[in-house]
């Protein structure tokens with residue numbers, strides 16, 4: 001028998017691979033996770049809500065467990081109806097999926113041909129790079145300005161070959177935001193046949209008074225825009241997997257053709273409805289993040305650092321010149337604190353720290369202070 005695959009490497013196989021997919025980094029090729037030398041005591045690396053899910057969402061999911069042998073409604077009618085009421089949109093302007101990350105994949109699949117140009121920031125959510133890359137699109141990455149998208153430069157980068165503009169507002173991984181005036185200038189500059197994807201995964205944390213209202217654009221009939229939202233962040237349901245797209249009914253109908261029929265699980269579908277009604281959980285989560293943000297800004301500034309302006313549940317901070325982000329992340333990991341270095345996101349020398357509980361935040365800041373003092 002001819003063995004095509006070696007068992008300790010995934011690189012060799014007989015079957016033809018698509019180059020654009022083969023070029024992606026495998027999530028499987030890392031060595032099998034050995035038990036980490038130091039157990040993680042503070043997981044501040046994935047922008048999760050330290051308060052956990054809403055008690056109402058937990059109760060709804062628990063109540064649905066006995067019927068989980070049944071497929072859920074493939075149209076997610078009840079959830080879409082609840083979301084539509086929440087946003088004052090029509091139910092056919094909502095499409096639910098297994099996390100908004102899945103929607104990024106489906107949007108790329110639905111709208112991009114090889115060689116199409118996509119415009120995005122240099123230093124934004126890695127899924128945009130992976131999924132548009134997977135479709136062999138040509139990526140035009142526009143440098144950030146103080147952590148936020150340079151929307152004027154992005155508008156100027158649009159050519160007749162541009163099919164999509166991706167915007168993350170607030171931006172992950174910097175936490176910085178764009179305001180309404182510059183966003184409306186961009187919208188005015190984008191041709192009608194170019195899709196604008198606005199990922200608002202962190203919008204519930206945003207504080208600026210002039211934060212752009214993209215849903216009112218949709219209410220007004222704008223067809224070339226998809227707004228992405230998620231239950232993974234402030235709603236505290238990252239592990240349950242639920243996200244949704246808001247947009248023009250015909251656009252979402254087309255996009256839905258790429259979607260696996262039963263991709264929203266039955267527990268998520270009911271928890272998502274219940275979570276919408278829990279304003280107490282939402283307010284408490286927002287307040288805890290605001291308190292954490294003040295603490296991080298104060299203490300990072302006292303360390304001589306200048307964090308990016310954050311309107312999210314995390315903060316990104318450039319390290320002093322010459323200090324290795326990877327070394328700092330490793331030293332933090334040795335103390336059981338998981339944070340991110342942003343080199344792979346296009347921002348070498350920058351750390352991203354997700355806000356945890358008050359005790360986790362103090363642990364993190366004390367450790368960072370000690371580690372930087374020893375550099």
Ligand SMILES: *Cc1c(COP(=O)(O)O)cnc(C)c1O
Pocket residue numbers: 047098099100101102125168172199201229230231232233238241242243
């Ligand atoms: C976390 C995140 C998402 C997606 O989350 P899902 O868990 O797939 O819903 C999407 N966009 C950004 C910018 C994020 O940070």
